[in-house]
Amino acid sequence: MAEIVVIAxxxxxxxxxxxxxxxxxxxxxxxxxxxLRDLYRRYPDYLIDxxxxxxxxxxxRLVVWLHPIHWYSMPPLMKxxxxxxxxxxxxxxxxxxxxxxxxxxxxxxxxxxxSSYRPxxxxxxxxDHFLHPYEQSAALAGMRWLPPLALHGAHRVSDAELDAxxxxxxxxxxxxxxxxxxxxxxxxxxxxxxxxxxxxxxx
Amino acid sequence: xxxxxxxxxxxSLVYLGAAVLAVPLARLLGLGSIIGYLAAGIAIGPxxxxxxxxxxxxxxxxxxxxxxxxxxxxxxxxxxxxxxxRRPIFGWGSVQLFGSALVMLGVAVVAGVDWRVALVGGLGLxxxxxxxxxxxxxxxxxxxxxxxxxxxxxxxxxxIAAIPILAIVPLLAVQGAATQASGNGWIEGAKAFxxxxxxxxxxxxxxxxxxxxxxxxxxxxxFTAAALLLVVATAALMQSVGLSMALGxxxxxxxxxxxxxxxxLETDLEPFKGLLLGLFFIAVxxxxxxxxxxxxxxxxxxxxxGFVLVKTLVLWSMTRLMPVALAERSVFVILLAQGxxxxxxxxxxxxxxxxxxxxxxxxxxxxxxxxxxxxxxxxVGADRWWAAHxxxxxxxxxxxxxxxxxxxxxxxxGFGRYGxxxxxxxxxxxxxxxxLDHDVDAVESLRRFGWPTFYGxxxxxxxxxxxxxxxxxxxxxxxxxxxxSVEVAKLxxxxxPNLTIVARARNVSHYAKLRELGVTLIERETFDSALMSARxxxxxxxxxxxxxxxxxxxxxxxxxxxxxQMAPHFADQNKLVAIAKQGRAxxxxxxxxxxxxxxxxxxxxxxxxxxxxxxxxxxx
Numbered sequence: 124m125a126e127i128v129v130i131a132x133x134x135x136x137x138x139x140x141x142x143x144x145x146x147x148x149x150x151x152x153x154x155x156x157x158x159l160r161d162l163y164r165r166y167p168d169y170l171i172d173x174x175x176x177x178x179x180x181x182x183x184r185l186v187v188w189l190h191p192i193h194w195y196s197m198p199p200l201m202k203x204x205x206x207x208x209x210x211x212x213x214x215x216x217x218x219x220x221x222x223x224x225x226x227x228x229x230x231x232x233x234x235x236x237x238s239s240y241r242p243x244x245x246x247x248x249x250x251d252h253f254l255h256p257y258e259q260s261a262a263l264a265g266m267r268w269l270p271p272l273a274l275h276g277a278h279r280v281s282d283a284e285l286d287a288x289x290x291x292x293x294x295x296x297x298x299x300x301x302x303x304x305x306x307x308x309x310x311x312x313x314x315x316x317x318x319x320x321x322x323x324x325x326x
Numbered sequence: 327x328x329x330x331x332x333x334x335x336x337x338s339l340v341y342l343g344a345a346v347l348a349v350p351l352a353r354l355l356g357l358g359s360i361i362g363y364l365a366a367g368i369a370i371g372p373x374x375x376x377x378x379x380x381x382x383x384x385x386x387x388x389x390x391x392x393x394x395x396x397x398x399x400x401x402x403x404x405x406x407x408x409x410x411x412r413r414p415i416f417g418w419g420s421v422q423l424f425g426s427a428l429v430m431l432g433v434a435v436v437a438g439v440d441w442r443v444a445l446v447g448g449l450g451l452x453x454x455x456x457x458x459x460x461x462x463x464x465x466x467x468x469x470x471x472x473x474x475x476x477x478x479x480x481x482x483x484x485x486i487a488a489i490p491i492l493a494i495v496p497l498l499a500v501q502g503a504a505t506q507a508s509g510n511g512w513i514e515g516a517k518a519f520x521x522x523x524x525x526x527x528x529x530x531x532x533x534x535x536x537x538x539x540x541x542x543x544x545x546x547x548x549f550t551a552a553a554l555l556l557v558v559a560t561a562a563l564m565q566s567v568g569l570s571m572a573l574g575x576x577x578x579x580x581x582x583x584x585x586x587x588x589x590x591l592e593t594d595l596e597p598f599k600g601l602l603l604g605l606f607f608i609a610v611x612x613x614x615x616x617x618x619x620x621x622x623x624x625x626x627x628x629x630x631x632g633f634v635l636v637k638t639l640v641l642w643s644m645t646r647l648m649p650v651a652l653a654e655r656s657v658f659v660i661l662l663a664q665g666x667x668x669x670x671x672x673x674x675x676x677x678x679x680x681x682x683x684x685x686x687x688x689x690x691x692x693x694x695x696x697x698x699x700x701x702x703x704x705x706v707g708a709d710r711w712w713a714a715h716x717x718x719x720x721x722x723x724x725x726x727x728x729x730x731x732x733x734x735x736x737x738x739x740g741f742g743r744y745g746x747x748x749x750x751x752x753x754x755x756x757x758x759x760x761x762l763d764h765d766v767d768a769v770e771s772l773r774r775f776g777w778p779t780f781y782g783x784x785x786x787x788x789x790x791x792x793x794x795x796x797x798x799x800x801x802x803x804x805x806x807x808x809x810x811s812v813e814v815a816k817l818x819x820x821x822x823p824n825l826t827i828v829a830r831a832r833n834v835s836h837y838a839k840l841r842e843l844g845v846t847l848i849e850r851e852t853f854d855s856a857l858m859s860a861r862x863x864x865x866x867x868x869x870x871x872x873x874x875x876x877x878x879x880x881x882x883x884x885x886x887x888x889x890x891q892m893a894p895h896f897a898d899q900n901k902l903v904a905i906a907k908q909g910r911a912x913x914x915x916x917x918x919x920x921x922x923x924x925x926x927x928x929x930x931x932x933x934x935x936x937x938x939x940x941x942x943x944x945x946x
């Protein structure tokens with residue numbers, strides 16, 4: 124099983140530029156090392172095979188979330204994946220240690236340019252303001268939140284820039300875990316979730 | 327054949343034994359049950375095993391079968407339908423029957439035959455076999471096509487025309503026999519008219535109340551007895567004034583056609599009719615004088631070829647003017663060109679009235695029987711030759727592009743409910759497909775939408791080639807008939823490995839067969855629809871729609887996985903049962919596990935119901 128699992132999600136892959144190029148880059152990597160799971164291709168009917176997903180993550184050290192940012196968040200199928208795969212008692216909560224110690228790396232693209240993600244821009248906040256939920260999700264699951272790779276102004280990116288970006292992504296996948304910035308990462312606080320945090324599941 | 331008191335025992339043994347042996351054999355050989363009965367008759371008669379040496383007594387008894395048949399014909403007549411189909415029935419039907427009869431009359435008279443004999447022969451030979459015609463139509467699924475409807479119309483007319491023909495035949499008898507009392511002619515005529523009037527009026531007034539009274543006795547067998555009594559009584563009445571029994575029965579049937587007892591009468595009398603008619607054909611077989619046939623083989627052959635040819639010509643000319651699609655013409659012609667069981671009836675009547683002698687009767691019966699034997703062969707030959715002819719020439723507008731190669735990337739075989747949906751989604755997204763179907767009307771209407779559509783049998787390799795199977799990418803197998811579908815799948819896998827097959831499976835065994843051939847993209851035609859209904863039921867039982875959906879989709883996944891496990895073992899019943907049981911157990915187990923998990927969580931968490939203000943967290 125692979126050391127790096129890339130969870131890719133794009134609702135309309137046929138119209139995608141960035142995500143498609145990055146998926147292609149991931150697909151070119153050594154399949155023994157990098158496993159690509161394209162959610163919209165695997166689950167077009169939104170019926171996620173939780174067991175299979177959990178099994179695929181078991182051996183991973185690095186989990187990559189590859190998707191475009193829609194409404195300051197992830198595409199719906201990605202959110203469904205997060206809700207269903209990171210179960211209470213598996214990814215978090217009592218006995219939920221499955222993802223502990225693994226790394227989470229967000230590789231995203233936005234339509235807005237970098238300049239828009241500023242208090243005086245139309246998105247009114249810096250980009251990492253919108254990443255708090257991601258960060259905290261990683262923390263709750265005991266994962267290490269790596270510095271994200273974001274490409275802004277996706278619609279205006281030239282082919283050359285896109286190729287360079289994809290090449291960088293591929294290189295990073297290849298050189299993990301020998302990334303210079305990893306050494307300087309702080310250890311996140313432990314998040315202790317009590318047993319009664321979740322109401323019982325209706326069936 | 328006499329024996330103390332049970333003189334009917336031995337004959338019954340002989341007749342029933344002969345029928346039970348011969349008819350299934352004939353059907354197995356693809357020859358039809360009527361041939362079987364004839365063969366049985368020939369076998370037990372004076373020219374075979376000689377179990378029966380005098381067939382005439384049996385013939386008279388078995389004629390009752392014909393009478394019953396005509397009663398049922400009258401009963402099943404639907405005046406409204408007849409009226410709506412009046413043009414094809416009375417128009418084209420008459421053209422076929424009387425046209426053929428007249429031509430044959432002409433040819434025979436020119437050849438020196440007495441005009442009375444020629445007329446009887448012509449009328450009898452012009453009849454076609456309803457059993458064979460309708461049987462083949464059903465078998466090939468052609469009832470709904472224009473050819474099927476046309477065959478039906480002609481057959482209906484022949485049924486109706488049988489009555490006047492049977493009435494006329496005795497009148498043709500040579501002077502000495504019938505009109506011995508020219509003075510009594512008027513009285514005879516008046517008596518006949520009186521009887522018919524009695525039947526019609528008495529019937530209208532008395533029949534239904536009588537049947538109602540009998541039905542109220544609530545004894546089913548008495549109702550059957552009453553039905554038989556009705557037919558026998560009318561037959562007896564008619565015979566007493568020298569009229570045809572069949573005509574009386576037909577009248578009685580028509581009188582009851584619109585009554586509430588129609589269905590029950592049909593059901594009660596059908597088995598009697600079947601057996602007695604079978605007996606009748608056996609008797610006909612017995613009464614064939616083979617000496618005559620053997621003595622004049624050339625004549626018999628000439629008669630067979632001759633009358634089939636005449637009928638074919640008449641039918642062919644008809645198809646040029648009738649609404650019969652080009653590709654179905656050969657079937658139409660062949661199904662009607664042979665002689666039929668009605669012919670036997672006509673010849674027997676003529677023999678009885680001494681219009682024709684035994685020699686002629688034997689010749690004609692033999693000719694009709696031979697033509698019926700030829701029909702299956704002719705059909706097979708027509709399939710091959712005619713279809714090839716169409717492929718080569720295709721000059722008619724509906725089949726223009728058959729000779730041109732098609733290049734669409736998708737081929738759809740079968741354009742019923744299933745294929746149409748596939749085509750519509752493709753069409754809505756800019757794809758066109760080459761469609762193959764064997765219903766000409768569907769093909770015609772499709773062409774109006776601009777789809778290149780072929781009339782044809784997708785089980786033919788040459789047709790697939792012309793449809794572009796060599797270059798296409800996807801083959802949609804939407805044929806509903808399981809055998810045909812599997813045959814096409816085999817052909818495509820063998821000759822066009824470049825094609826990916828997307829198939830429709832009628833049921834699980836169909837699925838297994840396709841799977842065995844290496845087809846992977848198979849959908850069971852009713853499965854998903856049934857699941858949608860099941861979802862609705864769950865919702866009606868109080869489930870949240872989304873929960874119903876999730877459960878249904880999980881069930882779907884499970885079912886497909888189970889099917890994949892079962893498919894390779896389809897031949898082994900025990901293994902199948904074992905796998906199915908195991909699958910069900912697994913499903914129940916997994917649901918029980920889910921429930922247990924939830925209960926455990928509840929117990930562990932010491933769950934308190936959330937405060938009214940708290941928004942309930944949905945189940946992930």
